[in-house]
Amino acid sequence: MLSLTKFGIKGLDDIFNKVYKGSIILLAGNPGTGKTTLASKFLYEGLRQFDENSIYLNFTETKKDFYRNMLNLGIDFEQYEKLNKFKYIEAITVTDINALSDLFQELLDLIDKMKAKRLVIDSISAIMQLGEQNLGKIRELLHNFFYLGPKIKEVTTFLIAELPYGKKSVGYGIEEFIVDGVIILKIKIVKRKIVRIMEIRKMRGNEISIGEVPFVIVPGDVIGIIKPESTSEMPSAVYPENVIELKFKDSNNKIEFPRGTQTIFVVHPSIDPLIISTSLGTDIILSEKHRVFYRSYLHGEKTIRDRFKICANNLFSQEKAKEIFDLVKIASINPTYYSINELYYMISKMEIEAKSDIVVVEGLET
Numbered sequence: 001m002l003s004l005t006k007f008g009i010k011g012l013d014d015i016f017n018k019v020y021k022g023s024i025i026l027l028a029g030n031p032g033t034g035k036t037t038l039a040s041k042f043l044y045e046g047l048r049q050f051d052e053n054s055i056y057l058n059f060t061e062t063k064k065d066f067y068r069n070m071l072n073l074g075i076d077f078e079q080y081e082k083l084n085k086f087k088y089i090e091a092i093t094v095t096d097i098n099a100l101s102d103l104f105q106e107l108l109d110l111i112d113k114m115k116a117k118r119l120v121i122d123s124i125s126a127i128m129q130l131g132e133q134n135l136g137k138i139r140e141l142l143h144n145f146f147y148l149g150p151k152i153k154e155v156t157t158f159l160i161a162e163l164p165y166g167k168k169s170v171g172y173g174i175e176e177f178i179v180d181g182v183i184i185l186k187i188k189i190v191k192r193k194i195v196r197i198m199e200i201r202k203m204r205g206n207e208i209s210i211g212e213v214p215f216v217i218v219p220g221d222v223i224g225i226i227k228p229e230s231t232s233e234m235p236s237a238v239y240p241e242n243v244i245e246l247k248f249k250d251s252n253n254k255i256e257f258p259r260g261t262q263t264i265f266v267v268h269p270s271i272d273p274l275i276i277s278t279s280l281g282t283d284i285i286l287s288e289k290h291r292v293f294y295r296s297y298l299h300g301e302k303t304i305r306d307r308f309k310i311c312a313n314n315l316f317s318q319e320k321a322k323e324i325f326d327l328v329k330i331a332s333i334n335p336t337y338y339s340i341n342e343l344y345y346m347i348s349k350m351e352i353e354a355k356s357d358i359v360v361v362e363g364l365e366t
Contacts, residue, residue, distance in 0.1 A: 002020045002021065002022075003020065003021045003154065004018060004019060004020060004021070005019050005020070005021045005023075005050075005117075005156055006019065006049075006050070007019065007042055007045065008042070008045025008046055008048070008049045008050060009038075009041055009042065009045060009223055009225065010225060011213075011215075011224075011225025011226070011227045012213075012223075012225050014227060015200070015206075015210060015213065015225075015227060016181075016203055016206050017206065018205035018206050019156070019181075019203070019205070019206075020180070020204070020205060021117070021154035021155075021156055022150055022151050022152070022153070022154040022155060022156060023156050023157070023180040023181060023204070024146055024150060024151075024157045024159055024178055024179045024180050024181075025156075025157065025158050025159065025179065025180065025181040025182075025183060025203075026124075026159050026161060026178075026179040026181065026182045026183070027039055027158050027159065027160050027161070027183050027185070028160070028161035028162075028163050028182070028183070028184050028185070029161075029162075029163055029184055029185030029186060030162075030163050030164070030165050030185075030186070030187065031162065031165075032187065033185035033186060033187050033196070034185050034196060034215070034217050034223070035122075035123075035160050035162075035185055036061075036066075036069075036122060036160070037073065037217055037222060037223065038158075038185065038223055039056075039120040039122065039158040039160060040056070040070050040073075040075055040077075040120070040222075041075070041222045041223045042118065042120070042158055043056060043077075043086070043118050043120055044070075044075045044077070044222075046117065046118040046156075047080050047085055047086060047118075050117075051085075052116075052117035052118050053085045053086070053114045053115055053116045053117060053118070054080075054085070054086050054087075054116060054117070054118040054119070054120075055086070055087045055088075055089065055107070055110060055111065055114065055116050055118070055119050055120070056077075056086075056087070056088045056089065056119075056120045056122070057089045057091060057103075057107060057119070057120065057121045057122065058088070058089065058090060058091060058092075058120075058122045059091045059092060059094065059122065059123060059126035059127065060092065060122065060123065060126055061090075061092075061122070062090055062092065063088045063090045066088060067088075072219065073217070073219050073220075073222045074219050074220045074221075074222060075222060084114070085114075087110060087114060087116075089103075089107070089110075091103060094130070095130065096130060096131075097130060097131045097134065097137055097138065097141070100127065100130055100131075100138075100141060101141055104141060104145045104149075107145075107149070108145070108148065108149050111149060111150075111153055111155055112153070116155055117154065117155055117156065118155065118156055118157075119150060119155050119156070119157040119158070120157070120158045120159075120160065121157065121158070121159050121160065122160040123159075123160040123161055123162050124142075124159050124160065124161045125160075125161055125162040126162075127142070142178060143178065146178055159178070159179065163184075179202075180202075180203070180204040180205075181202055181203040181204065182200075182201035182202040182203075183198060183199070183200055183201070183203075184198075184199040184201060185197070185198055185199075186198075186199060190339065190340070193338065193339035193340075193342075194339060195214065195339050195340070195341055196214065196215050196216060196217065196341070197212050197213070197214060197215075198212065198213040198214075198215050198225075199211065199212050200212070200213065210227070210228070213225060213226070213227060214226040214341045215341070216339075216341050216342050216345045218342075218345070218346075221349075224345045224349075226341055226344060226345055234260060235258075235259055235260035237258055237260065237261050240258030240259055240260070240261075241259065242258075242259055243256040243257060243258050243259065244256070244257040244258075244259065244284065244288070244290060244357060244358055245257075245288065246280075246283055246284055257358070259357075265277070265280070273298070273362055273363070274296075274298070274299055274303070274304065274307055274362065275307070277294070277360050277362045278294070278304065278307040278308050278311055279311055280360065281294055281308065281328065281358070281360045282308065282311040282312060282315075282324070284357075284358050284360075285324055285327050285328065289327060290327070290356075290357035290358055291327050291328075291329070291354070291355065291356040291357050291358075292327060292328050292329070292356055292357070292358050292359075292360060293328075293329045293331070293350070293351060293354040293356035293358070293359045293360070294308075294328060294329070294330045294331070294359075294360045294362070295330075295331045295333065295347070295350070295359065295360070295361050295362070296330075296331070296332050296333070296361075296362040296363055297333055297334075297335050297361075297362065297363030297364070297366045298362055298363035298366060299332060299362070299363075300332050301330050301331070301332040304330050304332065305325075305330060308325055308328055308330075309321065309325060312324045312325050329354045329356060331350055333346075333347075335366055
């Protein structure tokens with residue numbers, strides 16, 4: 001029975017619930033779409049999460065440049081290289097079929113020596129250019145290598161293909177006889193912002209229901225997958241497990257907000273919404289000392305903090321006001337600076353890290 005593996009990339013593992021060890025995934029796209037970044041993330045998470053030794057074979061980029069570029073995103077391969085768990089092979093000097101054949105044999109030996117379980121080859125495009133006059137020989141070399149190596153030895157492999165601008169297919173005929181999965185990375189320009197899309201063409205063992213998956217490239221997380229939320233995770237609004245109570249001062253009146261629900265407050269244009277929203281946030285904190293995450297698309301962070309301080313200082317001593325204010329986390333965001341996917345990913349991460357009971361959002365109309 002074939003063993004299963006995981007990419008180790010949050011969101012992607014939810015989409016591909018069956019990836020067999022030894023699978024060969026074709027990762028194609030135009031220059032700058034994120035192929036090297038995604039492939040590197042795949043190797044890095046294998047090292048970090050699953051203790052799987054990895055190899056990166058690159059025909060176009062020096063080791064120095066690769067390590068520097070990855071480190072800028074938060075991937076430190078050098079630490080694993082020192083532990084003999086990662087190997088970067090710089091194959092820029094390979095210029096003919098005979099040298100390629102020798103390189104593949106060395107790679108097979110290295111896989112055995114390292115007991116590697118993850119491999120990236122960057123790129124199939126560079127390999128095919130070595131034998132443009134004898135593509136049949138190149139295909140034979142690739143066929144023999146993949147079936148004698150990654151397939152038999154259960155080394156999960158990302159095979160990168162460079163697509164020229166305007167071209168939609170790889171064009172070498174390798175998809176049909178080598179790969180188990182095909183992922184095409186794309187870039188669209190929407191309102192002058194870069195929007196990244198992962199098109200899933202094929203993944204053996206999986207029933208693909210999502211053809212395109214938005215993603216972002218961000219330092220630290222490196223690759224952020226944006227997938228549809230599951231409605232099964234939403235709490236009941238009819239029979240909520242608990243509620244947030246907003247009690248009014250000098251009154252027995254209160255408003256109850258079931259957890260997981262959204263409430264819109266419409267403010268007249270003549271009234272500054274910041275005054276209403278910060279007062280609301282302060283009252284919520286006072287009710288049960290709930291933690292509040294205040295997100296604004298209109299005002300700067302300093303302005304929001306000063307307004308919260310005014311609300312708290314008017315009600316309490318300076319020491320008590322500071323205690324109340326410590327329960328507030330503030331984020332000021334210029335929505336015109338980011339693509340919709342970057343904005344969604346950033347906000348989702350902020351809300352998870354804030355660990356708040358209530359999120360107050362100001363400026364949705366922007």
